[in-house]
Amino acid sequence: MTGLGSLVRLALRRDRLLLAVWIIGLVGITLSTASSMEQLYGGAEARQQLTATAGANPAFLAMLGPLYDASTIGGVLAWRWGVFGSLLVGLMSMFLVTRHTRAEEESGRLELIGSAVVSRHAPLAAAVVVALLASTVIGLLVALGLTGMGQSAAGSFAFGLAFASVGWVFTGVGAVSAQLSESARTANSISGAVLGVAYLLRAVGDAAGDEGPTWLGWLSPLGWFQQARAFAGDRYWVLLLPVALFAVLLVAASTLVTKRDIGGGLLPTRLGPARAPGSLSSAFGLAWRLQRGMLIGWTLSLLVLGVVYGSVAGGVEEMLNGNPALEKIISQMGGAGAIVDVYLASIVGIIALFSAIYVVQATLRLRTEETEFRAEPVLATPVSRFAWVGSHLLFATVGTAVVLAAAGVGAGVVHGVRVGDVGGQVVRLVGAALTHVPAVWVVAGLALVLFALVPKLSSASWAVIVVFLVLGQLGPLLQLDQWAMDLSPFTHIPKVPGADVTAAPLLWLTLVAAGLVAVGFAGLRRRDVG
Amino acid sequence: MTAAISVSGLVKTFGPTRALDGLELTVREGEVHGFLGPNGSGKSTTIRVLLGLLRADAGSASLLGGDPWRDTAALHRRLAYVPGDVSLWPNLTGGEVIDLLGRLRGGLNEQRRAELLERFELDPRKKGRAYSKGNRQKVALVAALASDVELLILDEPTSGLDPLMEAVFQEAVNELRGKRTVLLSSHILAEVEALCDRVSIIRNGRTVETGTLGDLRHLTRTSVSAELVGAPNGLAGLPGVHDLEVAGRRVKFEVDTDHLDTALRALVGSGVRTLTSQPPTLEELFLRHYEDEVPAGGAKEAMSS
Numbered sequence: 001m002t003g004l005g006s007l008v009r010l011a012l013r014r015d016r017l018l019l020a021v022w023i024i025g026l027v028g029i030t031l032s033t034a035s036s037m038e039q040l041y042g043g044a045e046a047r048q049q050l051t052a053t054a055g056a057n058p059a060f061l062a063m064l065g066p067l068y069d070a071s072t073i074g075g076v077l078a079w080r081w082g083v084f085g086s087l088l089v090g091l092m093s094m095f096l097v098t099r100h101t102r103a104e105e106e107s108g109r110l111e112l113i114g115s116a117v118v119s120r121h122a123p124l125a126a127a128v129v130v131a132l133l134a135s136t137v138i139g140l141l142v143a144l145g146l147t148g149m150g151q152s153a154a155g156s157f158a159f160g161l162a163f164a165s166v167g168w169v170f171t172g173v174g175a176v177s178a179q180l181s182e183s184a185r186t187a188n189s190i191s192g193a194v195l196g197v198a199y200l201l202r203a204v205g206d207a208a209g210d211e212g213p214t215w216l217g218w219l220s221p222l223g224w225f226q227q228a229r230a231f232a233g234d235r236y237w238v239l240l241l242p243v244a245l246f247a248v249l250l251v252a253a254s255t256l257v258t259k260r261d262i263g264g265g266l267l268p269t270r271l272g273p274a275r276a277p278g279s280l281s282s283a284f285g286l287a288w289r290l291q292r293g294m295l296i297g298w299t300l301s302l303l304v305l306g307v308v309y310g311s312v313a314g315g316v317e318e319m320l321n322g323n324p325a326l327e328k329i330i331s332q333m334g335g336a337g338a339i340v341d342v343y344l345a346s347i348v349g350i351i352a353l354f355s356a357i358y359v360v361q362a363t364l365r366l367r368t369e370e371t372e373f374r375a376e377p378v379l380a381t382p383v384s385r386f387a388w389v390g391s392h393l394l395f396a397t398v399g400t401a402v403v404l405a406a407a408g409v410g411a412g413v414v415h416g417v418r419v420g421d422v423g424g425q426v427v428r429l430v431g432a433a434l435t436h437v438p439a440v441w442v443v444a445g446l447a448l449v450l451f452a453l454v455p456k457l458s459s460a461s462w463a464v465i466v467v468f469l470v471l472g473q474l475g476p477l478l479q480l481d482q483w484a485m486d487l488s489p490f491t492h493i494p495k496v497p498g499a500d501v502t503a504a505p506l507l508w509l510t511l512v513a514a515g516l517v518a519v520g521f522a523g524l525r526r527r528d529v530g
Numbered sequence: 531m532t533a534a535i536s537v538s539g540l541v542k543t544f545g546p547t548r549a550l551d552g553l554e555l556t557v558r559e560g561e562v563h564g565f566l567g568p569n570g571s572g573k574s575t576t577i578r579v580l581l582g583l584l585r586a587d588a589g590s591a592s593l594l595g596g597d598p599w600r601d602t603a604a605l606h607r608r609l610a611y612v613p614g615d616v617s618l619w620p621n622l623t624g625g626e627v628i629d630l631l632g633r634l635r636g637g638l639n640e641q642r643r644a645e646l647l648e649r650f651e652l653d654p655r656k657k658g659r660a661y662s663k664g665n666r667q668k669v670a671l672v673a674a675l676a677s678d679v680e681l682l683i684l685d686e687p688t689s690g691l692d693p694l695m696e697a698v699f700q701e702a703v704n705e706l707r708g709k710r711t712v713l714l715s716s717h718i719l720a721e722v723e724a725l726c727d728r729v730s731i732i733r734n735g736r737t738v739e740t741g742t743l744g745d746l747r748h749l750t751r752t753s754v755s756a757e758l759v760g761a762p763n764g765l766a767g768l769p770g771v772h773d774l775e776v777a778g779r780r781v782k783f784e785v786d787t788d789h790l791d792t793a794l795r796a797l798v799g800s801g802v803r804t805l806t807s808q809p810p811t812l813e814e815l816f817l818r819h820y821e822d823e824v825p826a827g828g829a830k831e832a833m834s835s
């Protein structure tokens with residue numbers, strides 16, 4: 001394929017930092033989680049207790065999947081980190097493919113390359129090669145690292161390859177969705193939706209119980225990760241499924257490439273209105289127009305996530321009555337009080353992290369507007385910088401409350417139906433979700449400060465989320481010092497429902513967020529735009 | 531006459547690059563002012579300073595009597611801007627963008643909006659990502675030209691337009707002559723010649739010439755090549771004729787634009803069979819007059835050359 005080699009080299013050169021961060025980050029988190037588990041569950045007795053409790057609990061099943069074999073640390077790692085870790089590998093792969101296909105095409109750069117001596121399929125092939133390389137390298141490094149820690153080689157490589165296989169599938173998904181739409185944003189949304197469905201299918205399948213539709217898990221690439229049974233039988237043959245799906249998707253994508261024009265998509269673009277509606281008359285109106293799709297999408301997604309998590313809350317109680325071992329594990333995941341409340345508090349915490357992704361996306365919309373030169377014509381009108389930034393920030397901050405409330409409503413309704421108190425549970429869970437708003441605002445404030453003071457480093461906001469995720473979700477597991485975990489605003493949020501809500505931390509976090517916004521606005525006053 | 535724009539000693543650096551290096555610019559109220567310079571000479575940077583998007587490192591700039599950095603919003607009510615490379619929101623239609631920008635500026639002239647859409651042959655129902663470069667440019671042009679403002683700032687507004695549309699643009703600007711002040715940045719000398727009352731020429735972030743086109747005439751040369759009936763006669767001795775090449779009955783030479791008339795008379799004296807003349811290009815003008823002076827000397831010496 002003409003030009004493939006040079007395009008791959010170009011992509012590797014452009015992404016050397018990004019790829020290093022993904023690979024080192026994912027391998028590092030995986031291996032350090034494994035090593036801290038050695039301390040936590042080093043004894044055979046501790047692991048046996050885990051099998052008896054966590055492995056059969058529907059709430060854990062929905063969140064993390066089944067614990068097939070706790071006799072080794074590898075088996076515990078596959079249960080505790082496997083689904084989340086492989087989800088991140090999938091996310092990386094789909095981002096990489098879009099970045100080197102549709103995003104390049106949208107910017108017009110691909111046209112430049114397309115006019116040089118490269119074959120029609122070369123850009124797609126190069127993106128696929130890079131994404132495959134990245135996920136495979138991650139898988140192999142994880143496998144080697146686990147082997148080095150004394151885990152069985154067969155299990156380590158089953159784990160590593162299964163990890164990578166999720167990346168292979170989402171490389172294929174990314175390749176297809178990049179052909180469908182004309183914008184990189186939409187392409188990522190399509191792939192992201194597929195990833196979300198894959199997670200939900202396995203969550204429902206895993207939590208279904210013996211009589212339920214457990215086969216749903218077999219429809220999900222994340223389910224295949226689990227079915228490969230790393231450290232619990234090492235069923236390598238299951239990995240033929242992701243390989244086959246990847247091949248099918250790749251054939252589909254390369255067929256689609258030949259059926260469309262450069263720059264064009266397969267989803268048709270229609271004509272729109274010749275006049276702007278009355279709502280599109282101000283900076284705020286424009287921000288609403290640019291932000292509403294994202295807000296609606298996130299609201300629906302978190303509503304569904306709330307429903308799924310909420311639906312298994314009932315099972316927790318039944319399973320746990322008189323089981324102190326699991327109680328200990330759950331309270332490690334954050335909180336005290338009744339077991340169901342502990343579970344609910346921990347899912348609300350996870351949902352809050354998802355809403356942080358929304359808030360960063362919404363805030364960084366400003367940076368996209370700036371780098372795409374769409375801010376310039378707006379700022380050349382009487383719209384001031386503050387009005388422009390403020391209108392987007394309004395969506396980020398108010399939107400946070402909206403998406404969190406949606407998750408609370410979803411979880412509250414299904415849990416409420418089960419316990420026969422819909423109204424009460426909705427109020428409780430919406431309240432619990434909204435308690436996290438100040439912490440998410442701090443994330444928005446940090447993103448704004450980066451955008452205002454060091455615009456080129458705006459995307460470091462994503463790293464902020466990853467740091468908070470690791471501090472919050474893995475901090476206790478990694479046995480970090482309290483001061484380190486205190487760096488995350490989410491640490492300071494009361495573990496609601498269940499814990500007492502004190503106003504002080506919420507007030508402080510709100511003040512910190514307001515302070516960050518003020519710093520951002522002050523920086524914005526001085527800096528160049530464009 | 532008062533100045534709509536007056537800029538003096540403007541300096542702007544981006545890291546090690548000195549994008550503006552003591553730039554001078556005065557635009558009188560009501561005139562169409564050409565802002566001429568090769569790519570990368572600092573035209574867009576000057577305009578971004580005037581729009582309050584960039585903060586100047588030194589020098590002063592005044593726009594419609596105000597400070598472009600401090601009085602941003604108030605000044606922007608009175609001007610409309612067309613960027614050199616128009617980027618539209620992919621999911622907004624051209625019509626929506628025109629309305630949005632117009633309303634942000636405080637309202638559009640509806641009749642003019644409709645009329646301009648027709649003249650530019652622009653379909654306002656297409657989504658931003660479906661427009662070609664020229665059509666994106668038209669969206670911004672319609673939004674600016676249909677606004678009731680005092681000042682139009684146009685940054686290479688015809689890049690990407692076909693010759694037919696370029697003519698429509700020139701017509702539209704001509705209609706506004708006297709009613710609006712226009713700052714028109716361009717790297718095409720012919721466009722500036724067709725539209726502008728006065729011109730400022732910049733290079734490497736400095737102003738090298740300012741004046742009416744007549745003032746600048748001595749700077750430009752027209753290249754002429756002709757096939758004559760008789761032997762060429764007397765061309766060599768004429769003032770303003772340079773680089774004369776004679777090959778039998780073919781002649782080729784360059785002539786200072788203010789001596790064009792005498793040179794042509796000399797040709798006609800020998801009888802003309804074919805004649806092509808090429809208007810002076812900006813690049814040639816720069817090559818000839820400023821290549822050596824500007825890096826060493828600066829605006830003043832260049833002006834006296």
